[in-house]
Amino acid sequence: MIYIFDVDGTLTESRNKMDLSFAQFFYDFVDHNRVWLISGSDKDKTIEQVGSAIWLKAERCYQNSGNQLFINGKLEYQYEFNLPTQCKGLLEMFLERSKYPYRYGNHIEKRDGAINFSTIGRNCTQEQREHYDAWDKEHQERKEFAWEIKERFNFLDAVVGGEISIDIYEKGRDKGQIVKDIKGKFEFFGDRLLPGGNDFPIEQQIIAQKRKGCKTHHVESWKDTENLLHSII
Numbered sequence: 001m002i003y004i005f006d007v008d009g010t011l012t013e014s015r016n017k018m019d020l021s022f023a024q025f026f027y028d029f030v031d032h033n034r035v036w037l038i039s040g041s042d043k044d045k046t047i048e049q050v051g052s053a054i055w056l057k058a059e060r061c062y063q064n065s066g067n068q069l070f071i072n073g074k075l076e077y078q079y080e081f082n083l084p085t086q087c088k089g090l091l092e093m094f095l096e097r098s099k100y101p102y103r104y105g106n107h108i109e110k111r112d113g114a115i116n117f118s119t120i121g122r123n124c125t126q127e128q129r130e131h132y133d134a135w136d137k138e139h140q141e142r143k144e145f146a147w148e149i150k151e152r153f154n155f156l157d158a159v160v161g162g163e164i165s166i167d168i169y170e171k172g173r174d175k176g177q178i179v180k181d182i183k184g185k186f187e188f189f190g191d192r193l194l195p196g197g198n199d200f201p202i203e204q205q206i207i208a209q210k211r212k213g214c215k216t217h218h219v220e221s222w223k224d225t226e227n228l229l230h231s232i233i
């Protein structure tokens with residue numbers, strides 16, 4: 001059995017470090033089980049969040065929604081993605097159009113195989129992040145922007161993950177692409193398993209590939225994940 005975990009919202013609060021006692025417990029779990037990580041985020045952010053011991057101990061670490069793979073810390077592959085100029089123009093228009101009043105910089109972040117877009121900007125503080133998150137829950141801005149990107153560019157996909165941003169990549173280059181790499185049974189833990197969420201493609205691939213004995217756990221927070229793992233052990 002392979003246990004696969006999303007990071008933000010599943011092992012940690014979004015863009016935060018893992019809770020210390022959960023990290024100790026999880027390290028032990030990784031040491032005794034086959035564990036893969038898959039994040040929408042890049043390698044440096046994931047290591048900052050889960051710590052290098054867990055990141056290196058995990059059998060595989062897929063970054064940028066599966067567009068980059070590390071095995072035992074060694075880069076196996078990465079895809080390139082350059083944001084089309086017209087889509088960049090649309091993101092800049094979103095920045096002007098958004099009714100959210102604050103901007104803190106780093107709004108369009110290039111990653112290997114993906115782009116991360118945030119109206120508030122990735123340079124915001126934790127407090128500013130929480131403010132945007134609460135505002136977005138009420139106004140559903142990220143959902144609307146993701147929908148518009150997909151409508152205008154049928155070769156692109158845009159999904160909501162985390163609290164302040166959306167991930168954009170070529171259609172099909174979503175988290176679901178890792179399912180073909182998994183031989184046998186697996187269990188996936190994620191907080192964005194509903195349509196439009198960045199974990200949803202994994203659910204879709206389980207169904208499309210008729211993967212028997214594989215299941216997903218929709219968690220609300222890392223505490224849910226911890227409780228589920230205790231019950232598995």
Ligand code: M1P
Nearest residue numbers: 008014040041161162163164165
């Ligand atoms: O995994 C999806 C995203 O999760 C976090 O998003 P946010 O900053 O919006 O909370 C970040 O780790 C981001 O890099 C990642 O793409």
